[in-house]
Amino acid sequence: MEQNNINYGTLIGGNTRFYIKLFLFYIKVIGKKPRKADYLNEPNKEKHYLKYTDFHFRNSIATIITLFIFLSAFFKFLKILF
Secondary structure (H helix, E strand, C coil), X not given: CCCCCCCHHHHHHCCHHHHHHHHHHHHHHHHCXXXXXXXXXXXXXXXXXXXXXXXXXXXXXHHHHHHHHHHHXXXXXXXXXX
């Protein structure tokens, strides 16, 4: 029988360290969420509101990127199995 030498780590992850770093960055972005109390007590509410929405915008981008990366890794894994 022929030996099938496939390195599953590289096939599944591709660049696993990059994915881990990106996931940590995503968590860091979530951590920057301003508290609601700060937003309500802010004297210049409009300015702070812009900051608040900017956070949500950045958070949604990070979510989309990570979802895309994990889905692509998952489909690569499925391609190996079937």
